[in-house]
Amino acid sequence: xxxxxxxxxxxxxxxxxxxxxxxxxxxxxxxxxxxxxxxxxxxxxxxxxxxxxxxxxxxxxxxxxxxxxxxxxxxxxxxxxxxxxxxxxxxxxxxxxxxxxxxxxxxxxxxxxxxxxxxxxxxxxxxxxxxxxxxxxxxxxxxxxxxxxxxxxxxxxxxxxxxxxxxxxxxxxxxxxxxxxxxxxxxxxxxxxxxxxxxxxxxxxxxxxxxxxxxxxxxxxxxxxxxxxxxxxxxxxxxxxxxxxxxxxxxxxxxxxxxxxxxxxxxxxxxxxxxxxxxxx
Amino acid sequence: xxxxxxxxxxxxxxxxxxxxxxxxxxxxxxxxxxxxxxxxxxxxxxxxxxxxxxxxxxxxxxxxxxxxxxxxxxxxxxxxxxxxxxxxxxxxxxxxxxxxxxxxxxxxxxxxxxxxxxxxxxxxxxxxxxxxxxxxxxxxxxxxxxxxxxxxxxxxxxxxxxxxxxxxxxxxxxxxxxxxxxxxxxxxxxxxxxxxxxxxxxxxxxxxxxxxxxxxxxxxxxxxxxxxxxxxxxxxxxxxxxxxxxxxxxxxxxxxxxxxxxxxxxxxxxxxxxxxxxxxxxxxxxxxxxxxxxxxxxxxxxxxxxxxxxxxxxxxxxxxxxxxxxxxxxxxxx
Numbered sequence: 001x002x003x004x005x006x007x008x009x010x011x012x013x014x015x016x017x018x019x020x021x022x023x024x025x026x027x028x029x030x031x032x033x034x035x036x037x038x039x040x041x042x043x044x045x046x047x048x049x050x051x052x053x054x055x056x057x058x059x060x061x062x063x064x065x066x067x068x069x070x071x072x073x074x075x076x077x078x079x080x081x082x083x084x085x086x087x088x089x090x091x092x093x094x095x096x097x098x099x100x101x102x103x104x105x106x107x108x109x110x111x112x113x114x115x116x117x118x119x120x121x122x123x124x125x126x127x128x129x130x131x132x133x134x135x136x137x138x139x140x141x142x143x144x145x146x147x148x149x150x151x152x153x154x155x156x157x158x159x160x161x162x163x164x165x166x167x168x169x170x171x172x173x174x175x176x177x178x179x180x181x182x183x184x185x186x187x188x189x190x191x192x193x194x195x196x197x198x199x200x201x202x203x204x205x206x207x208x209x210x211x212x213x214x215x216x217x218x219x220x221x222x223x224x225x226x227x228x229x230x231x232x233x234x235x236x237x238x239x240x241x242x243x244x245x246x247x248x249x250x251x252x253x254x255x256x257x258x259x260x261x262x263x264x265x266x267x268x269x270x271x272x273x274x275x276x277x278x279x280x281x
Numbered sequence: 282x283x284x285x286x287x288x289x290x291x292x293x294x295x296x297x298x299x300x301x302x303x304x305x306x307x308x309x310x311x312x313x314x315x316x317x318x319x320x321x322x323x324x325x326x327x328x329x330x331x332x333x334x335x336x337x338x339x340x341x342x343x344x345x346x347x348x349x350x351x352x353x354x355x356x357x358x359x360x361x362x363x364x365x366x367x368x369x370x371x372x373x374x375x376x377x378x379x380x381x382x383x384x385x386x387x388x389x390x391x392x393x394x395x396x397x398x399x400x401x402x403x404x405x406x407x408x409x410x411x412x413x414x415x416x417x418x419x420x421x422x423x424x425x426x427x428x429x430x431x432x433x434x435x436x437x438x439x440x441x442x443x444x445x446x447x448x449x450x451x452x453x454x455x456x457x458x459x460x461x462x463x464x465x466x467x468x469x470x471x472x473x474x475x476x477x478x479x480x481x482x483x484x485x486x487x488x489x490x491x492x493x494x495x496x497x498x499x500x501x502x503x504x505x506x507x508x509x510x511x512x513x514x515x516x517x518x519x520x521x522x523x524x525x526x527x528x529x530x531x532x533x534x535x536x537x538x539x540x541x542x543x544x545x546x547x548x549x550x551x552x553x554x555x556x557x558x559x560x561x562x563x564x565x566x567x568x569x570x571x572x573x574x575x576x577x578x579x580x581x582x583x584x585x586x587x588x589x590x591x592x593x594x595x596x597x598x599x600x601x602x603x604x605x606x607x608x609x610x611x612x613x614x615x
Contacts, residue, residue, distance in 0.1 A: 006395045013388035016380070017406055021446045024421030025413050031420065074319065081315035084306025095316070097555050101548045102323065107510045108522045109540040112529065113326035116333035116537060123329040154326065157319070171305050194305055215414030218510040222526055232416040239423065239515055255420040262412050 029259055031252030044253035053234065057257065059145050060214055060230040067152040068209035074153075075160020076202060079168045087169065096165075099158035106155050107218030114151045114223070118142055145229045151219050156209050163208055167201035167276060204272035211265040215258065231258055334538050347534035359528075360535050366524030369437045373520060374506045376441025378499045381452045384445070386495065389456055390487055393465050407453035410446055415511040418446070426516055440518050447512070448505045452498040455554075459494025463487075497554045504547045 035041045047053060078095070085091050105113075118124050120140060128135055141147050171194055179189045217232035228234035231254060238251035307315075337344040351360075385407075392399045410418070422443055433439045465487055472486045488495070510522035521543065529536035 003395075006391060009391045010388060010396070010399075013384050016384055016442070016445070020422075020425070020442045021406070021409060021413075021418075021449075024418050024425050024446075025409070026421065027424055028413070028417050028419075028421030031424075077315050078319055080305075081307055081312040085312075091316075093555065097552050098323075100555070101544075101551050104504060104508065104547060104551065105544065107508055108525050109508070109544055110326075112525075112533075112537050112540050113330045115533075117326045117329035123332055124325065154323070157323075168305075176305055189305070215416060217414070217416040218514075218522070221510070221514065235416055235420065236515065239420065251420045255417040258417050259413065262414065262417075266412050 028252065028255040030256075031249050032254070032256045033252070034249060036249065044249050045256060047250065048253055048257050053254070053257075056228060056231050056234045060232075063145060063148050063152065063230060064210045064213035067149055067156045067213045068206050071153055071156025071160050071209050072164075072202065072206045075157045075205075076164055076168075078157070078161050079165045082165065083168055083171075095161065099161040102158040103155050103162060106216060108222045110151050110154060110219050111222035114142065114147075114154075118150065143224055145224075147223060148220055148230070151223065152213050152216065155216075155219075156213060159209060159212060160205055163205045164201065167198055167205075171197070200272045200275040204269050204276060207265050207269045207272065211262055211269070214265070215262060330537055330541055334534055334541065336534075347538060351535070351538065359532055360539075362519075363521075363524050363528055363535070363539060366519050366521050369519055370507055370521040372438050373441050373444055373509075374503050376438050377444040377448055377502050377506050380441065380445035381448065381498050381502050382495060385449070385452055386456060386491070386498075387483075389453070389460060390465065390483070390491075393460060394469060404453070404457075407449045410449050415447060415509075416515075418443075419512050419515045422512065422516065437518060437520075440513065440516065440520075443512050443516075444502075444506050444509060447509065448502040451501040451505060455497035455501055456491065456494040459491050459497070463490045465490075493557050497557050500550045500554050500557075504550050507543060507547060 032044045033040060033042070035043065048057075082092055082095060114122075116122055118135065119142060120136065125135055175193055175197075176189055179193055184192070215232070217236075220230055220233055221236060224233060228237040235251050235254045235258075238254060334347050335343045335345065337346070389403065392403050426439075426443075429439050429442070468486050468490065469482045472482045477486070507521055509520065510526075512518075513520040514523045514526070521539075525536050525539060528539075
C-alpha cells in the first residue's frame, strides 16, 4: 500500500467529518454573528446580555449547579459504599451496569417516568396526598424549571458513580496503612490524605455533571412543552419561531453562548483530570 | 513488622472485623444503608412506570387492558404511527452502525498502522461532539440538512449521517479500548511477511481481533440512536422518541409501555457490552500504550452517554493530553 493510497483511505472519513461535524459546528457558532441579510453584526450576540436571555442562562446554571452538586455528593457516597467490595464481584458489576443504563436513561422516557411518579396523578403524588401532603399545593411545578431537578438527578447520580469510581479505586491501601501506623485515625485519613487526593477528581466530576445538565435538552423538552425557561429550550423556540426578541439567527447566538460555557467547563475538566492523574500512576 | 502489616491489610479488605478499620472502606452497615436507600429511591420511577401501565384510567382500579390492547387490531391502529417510527429508528440504527463500521473503524485501523501521529487528531475529532452537544449541533445541522434534502431527498435514512456524529465518542472509545490491546502493527507486519495482501491482513488478521470492540461500538450506537430525540425533533423527522411524545398526548399508556420496552432493550444491550468488556479482559496481554489500557474494561462506562440527555461518560471524556480515569499500571497489574 503506497503512502498516496493510504492518504486516500483517510479521505472518506475526513469528508464525512467535514460535512456533518465541522461545517455544522462552524455554522452553529458563527450564524449568530450575521443578520438575516448575511451582513456581520454583533446585535445577536449582544442580545445574549438582554435581561430575558440572561435569565434563561441563570436558570440553566441554577438547574445544572444544583443537580451537579447533589448528584456529585450522592454519587460519591455510592462510590464510597462500594469501596472494599471486590471489583469483579456481583455487587460492583450490578451497580456498574445499573449506573451505565440509568445515566443513559434520559430524555422522553425519563420524563414519562417522572410524570408517572410525581405527575399530578403520579404514584407518589397520590400516595402523599392520601397521607395528607399535597406536593402541588402551590401549583404544579413538575412542568416548570424546579421540576427538572429530580429527573436530572436521576441521570446525574449514575454519571457521578461512573466517573468518580475510578478515582476512589485509585486510593492505595498502603496510604491507609501508613496513616494508621503513624498513629492517624480514620478521620485524619479522610481529611488529610484521601480528601486532598480525591478533591481534583471530585471537582472534575462536578464540572462534568454541570456540563451534562447544562447541555441536556430532551428531558426538558418533553416535560416543558411550552416556553423557553432554560437555554436549550430557548434554542428550540428560536429555531421554531425565529421570534426570540424579534431577531433572526438568535439560535446561532444562543448556540455560541452555550459553546463558550461548554468549552470553559471542558477546559476546567481536563485541567483537573491531569491534576488527578498525578496520584494515579 | 510485616505481621502487623498483614493484619492491617486483612482488616481493611474484610472491613467487618471488630478491630478498628484501617482502610478507606466503609463498614458493612454503612454500605448496606447507603446502597439500599439510593437503590430504593432509584427504583421508584421505574416501578411507577410499570404501575402506570396497569392503571384503569383514573378509576383507581387496575387492568391488563393496556398490555393486551397491544395485540388488539381495533386498538392498534392508534399506535400505527409508532410502528412507522420504530421502522424509521430501525433504518437509522442500520445506517449509523454501517457508518461506524465502514467509515470510522477502517480509518482508526489505518491511522494506527500508517499515521500514528494522527492518533491524537483523530481522538480529538471523535470527542468534539461532547463539547458540541446535540442541541448546539442541530443549529448548524438545519442549514446542512436543507441541502441534504435537496440532494438525497427527505427519506429518513439521511438523518443517520447526523447520528453517526453523535455516536462518534462512544464508538471511538469502544473500538479504541480494543485496538489498544491488539498490536496491529506487529500483526500486520507478520501477516505481510508471510505473503498476505492488505485485504487478507485487514479481514483475516486485524478485524477478527477487533471483534469485541466492533460489537461494543455497534451496541452502544444502537442504544444511542434508539434514544435520540433532540436532532430528530428539531429537524422535524419522525423517530421512536418523537413518536412517543406525540402518542403520549393521545394514549399515554401505550407511550409508557413502549418506553418500558425500549428501556428494557437498551438495558440488555448495555449489559451485553458489559459482558463483552469483561469476557476476554482477563486474557488481554499487557497493552503497548499505557494510555489505552485504562479503558480496557470501560466500554460500559463509555455506554453511559445518554442519547437524549447527553450524559458524558468518563471513558469518553479525557481530553487530548488528559489521562484516562483509571491508571494504566493499576489495571495491568490486576
